[in-house]
Amino acid sequence: MTYAQVLVAALPAFLASTVEFVEALTIVLAVGVTRGWRQSLLGTLAGVITLAALVAIFGPLLKYVPLAVLQLVIGALLLFFGMRWLRKAALRYANVIALHDEEKAFAKETARLQGGAPQGFDFVAFATTYQAVVLEGLEVVFIVLAVGSAAKALVPATIGAAIAGVFVIGAGILVHKPLSRIPENALKFVVGVMLSAFGAFWVGEGFKFEWPGSDLSLILLIIGFGLVALVTGTLVRRAPVVATK
Amino acid sequence: MNAIRGMFQELIGLFVDDVWYAATIAIWLIISAVLSAFSFGDPHYRAIIFSVGLLVILATSVARSASSR
Numbered sequence: 001m002t003y004a005q006v007l008v009a010a011l012p013a014f015l016a017s018t019v020e021f022v023e024a025l026t027i028v029l030a031v032g033v034t035r036g037w038r039q040s041l042l043g044t045l046a047g048v049i050t051l052a053a054l055v056a057i058f059g060p061l062l063k064y065v066p067l068a069v070l071q072l073v074i075g076a077l078l079l080f081f082g083m084r085w086l087r088k089a090a091l092r093y094a095n096v097i098a099l100h101d102e103e104k105a106f107a108k109e110t111a112r113l114q115g116g117a118p119q120g121f122d123f124v125a126f127a128t129t130y131q132a133v134v135l136e137g138l139e140v141v142f143i144v145l146a147v148g149s150a151a152k153a154l155v156p157a158t159i160g161a162a163i164a165g166v167f168v169i170g171a172g173i174l175v176h177k178p179l180s181r182i183p184e185n186a187l188k189f190v191v192g193v194m195l196s197a198f199g200a201f202w203v204g205e206g207f208k209f210e211w212p213g214s215d216l217s218l219i220l221l222i223i224g225f226g227l228v229a230l231v232t233g234t235l236v237r238r239a240p241v242v243a244t245k
Numbered sequence: 246m247n248a249i250r251g252m253f254q255e256l257i258g259l260f261v262d263d264v265w266y267a268a269t270i271a272i273w274l275i276i277s278a279v280l281s282a283f284s285f286g287d288p289h290y291r292a293i294i295f296s297v298g299l300l301v302i303l304a305t306s307v308a309r310s311a312s313s314r
């Protein structure tokens with residue numbers, strides 16, 4: 001395994017996971033503060049177990065899929081996923097849609113859950129954190145499996161995501177409030193660029209295109225996606241809009 | 246049933262945000278697959294045309310969304 005493979009797998013996994021863990025942490029904190037920590041953490045644990053089961057089931061199966069098919073399918077999924085993130089990040093940069101604000105998301109979720117926990121098991125608290133962890137975690141699992149398997153570097157991708165998890169959870173425990181200072185849109189922009197470029201590259205490989213400069217064309221794709229998103233976002237940029245969830 | 250439908254919608258939502266945008270990408274992938282299957286043109290040019298097409302789709306979608314909001 002080369003350093004380039006490790007970097008190609010670990011970096012997007014780390015950056016994307018940071019964003020997703022921050023979003024999940026906001027909801028877990030909101031539930032913990034308003035409805036109690038027991039159900040909040042139980043929902044989190046159940047979500048993590050569900051995700052671990054998905055990885056345990058689908059991870060090993062990827063070994064049996066031919067590389068060309070894997071590149072094409074994973075590449076296409078990465079392309080849809082990455083270009084969706086990139087478009088949204090460009091529109092947020094252009095102030096066409098509001099930036100995601102963790103403090104507002106926290107306040108909104110807290111207000112929704114106010115009203116006191118019921119006697120006995122608080123299913124609403126459990127289900128809220130479970131759903132948040134599974135949905136945000138699913139994106140992490142997809143990115144780790146997609147980037148890791150296509151670059152043949154599943155372990156570095158997993159380590160990248162794990163470091164992001166430790167970093168975000170550690171910071172969450174330390175500050176005990178939503179991590180609003182994480183530059184989410186900038187991270188989504190970078191990850192969107194990387195995933196779109198990897199997706200395009202692997203789809204091209206799957207279609208048997210010949211990339212000029214071979215693997216080096218990946219760098220050109222990253223520059224191309226980054227520049228187009230940045231220039232288009234700048235051209236349509238307007239006055240900021242009020243941030244919402 | 247609603248929970249399953251909700252999860253399915255969330256799953257689709259991971260890849261499809263704006264239907265026009267996702268459909269255009271899908272159509273471009275199909276066109277590229279056809280070009281590849283019939284070995285139309287030089288493979289180097291096919292790679293370049295494929296990439297440029299994706300960049301045009303991205304730029305058009307951002308511009309389109311900005312003008313419609």
